Amino acid sequence: LNDSALLNAAKKIWESIVSKRMYITGGIGSTVRGEAFTYDYDLPTDTMYCETCAAIGLLYFTSVLQKSDKNSAYADIMERVLYNSMISGMSLDGEHFFYVNPLEVDPEASLKNPDKSHVKATRPSWFGCACCPPNLARTIPAIQRYIYDESEDTKRIWINQWIDSTGAFENATLQQQHDFRNKKESTFTITNTNDLETEIFIRIPYWLDNVSVWVNGEEKVLEITDGYFKLILFSNSIEVRLTYNMPVLKWQANPNVKSAYGKVAFQKGPFIYAAEESDNESALHLYHVKGEPVAIDIEDAVLGPISVIDVPAQKLEQTEPSSLYYLYQKPGYLEKNLRLIPYYCWANRDTGEMRVWLNDGGE
Ligand SMILES: [Zn+2]
Known part of the structure; x- marks a missing residue:
C-alpha cells in the first residue's frame, strides 16, 4: 500500500476485472485452459472455470485495495464473492466441493462433451489437487477481516458487511444484529470504550430500498457518502436502527x-x-x-x-x-x-x- 505505482497498477487491474471480466456471481476465470482470463466481456456460462480459489483470490485482492480507498464498491464485490461464487464451492453438508462454479450446467454435456468435462454437475468429495477445500476452510473462520475495518490511527471504523457479530476495537465495541427475514430491521450498537472521538461508517447495501434510519430513537435523514452512513461517536453509546425492504x-x-x-x-x-x-x-x-x-x-x-x-x-x-x-x-x-x-x-x-x-x- 505504500508503493503508489504498484497500488495504481493493482487498482487498474481490479477495475478491469470487475467491470469487464467478472461473472455476476463474483466468479472469475473464463477458460479452463490455464484457468485464466481471456478478453473483455468474454464470459461463457458453461465452459468457464470460476474456481473457488479464484473467487477467494478476488476477495483477498479486494480487501487489500479497500484499505487504500474507502468506497463501498469494494465491500460490494467482497459480498458478491462471499455469498455466491465462494460458498457455492462447498455443499451444505460441508463434505463435498466444487473446483468449478458454473453459471449453467447440463449433466449430459458435462459427461459427454470433453470441453465441458471440467464442469461438474455434482460436488466431488475430494480432489487429487485439493486447493479449494482448505482455502474455504481458512477463509470462512477469518470472516471478521471482511466484516470490519479500522484505520491505522484507530480513529475510524468501517462496518463493511452486514453479518450478525460483535467487533472489539481500540476505541469502540460494535455489535450488529439483523432480522432480514421477518421484521426487515437491523440494529447496530456502538459503545465507546475510552471517550475518544471516533468516526463510524456503516455500509448501506445497494440491495435494500425504502431505508429509514433512527439514531438513539430519533429518525434521521440517511445521508450516504461513498456508500457509507457516517456517525461520530463522542461518548457512551449509539444505537442505530434501520428498517427497509429487500426487493x-x-x-x-x-x-x-x-x-x-x-x-x-x-x-x-x-x-x-x-x-x-x-x-x-x-x-x-x-x-x-x-x-x-x-x-x-x-x-x-x-x-x-x-x-x-x-x-x-x-x-x-x-x-x-x-x-x-x-x-x-x-x-x-x-x-x-x-x-x-x-x-x-x-x-x-x-x-x-x-x-x-x-x-x-x-x-
Ligand atoms: Zn482451488
Whole structure:
C-alpha cells in the first residue's frame, strides 16, 4: 500500500476485472485452459472455470485495495464473492466441493462433451489437487477481516458487511444484529470504550430500498457518502436502527457479453439466484421469464430456511419436429412458473440442469 505505482497498477487491474471480466456471481476465470482470463466481456456460462480459489483470490485482492480507498464498491464485490461464487464451492453438508462454479450446467454435456468435462454437475468429495477445500476452510473462520475495518490511527471504523457479530476495537465495541427475514430491521450498537472521538461508517447495501434510519430513537435523514452512513461517536453509546425492504432485483448484462444477451438474472439480498431442475421441468433453455417475480420464504428440508423467487415464464411447447432443421413456424408457449433458489445452494438435491441467466420474455 505504500508503493503508489504498484497500488495504481493493482487498482487498474481490479477495475478491469470487475467491470469487464467478472461473472455476476463474483466468479472469475473464463477458460479452463490455464484457468485464466481471456478478453473483455468474454464470459461463457458453461465452459468457464470460476474456481473457488479464484473467487477467494478476488476477495483477498479486494480487501487489500479497500484499505487504500474507502468506497463501498469494494465491500460490494467482497459480498458478491462471499455469498455466491465462494460458498457455492462447498455443499451444505460441508463434505463435498466444487473446483468449478458454473453459471449453467447440463449433466449430459458435462459427461459427454470433453470441453465441458471440467464442469461438474455434482460436488466431488475430494480432489487429487485439493486447493479449494482448505482455502474455504481458512477463509470462512477469518470472516471478521471482511466484516470490519479500522484505520491505522484507530480513529475510524468501517462496518463493511452486514453479518450478525460483535467487533472489539481500540476505541469502540460494535455489535450488529439483523432480522432480514421477518421484521426487515437491523440494529447496530456502538459503545465507546475510552471517550475518544471516533468516526463510524456503516455500509448501506445497494440491495435494500425504502431505508429509514433512527439514531438513539430519533429518525434521521440517511445521508450516504461513498456508500457509507457516517456517525461520530463522542461518548457512551449509539444505537442505530434501520428498517427497509429487500426487493427482488432483475439484472441484465452489458450487451457486449454475448453469452448473456437477451437474458436476465435475479437477486435478493446479496444472493444471486439460479433455476434448478429439482424445482422445474427439464429443458431450462426453453423458458422465457416474463412478468413480476415474487420472493417467498420457505423451510426446505435440504436447503433450510431460504427465500425462493417464483417468476412467471413461458415455456416453448415442443411439438417434436421430425427433422433436425425445419422451416420456421411461429412458436407456441405454455404458461409456467419458474422457481429460483439462491445460487450458493444449487446441486444439493438431485443432479440436474441449472442456470443463472434466463431468457428474457419481456415485461
Ligand atoms: Zn482451488
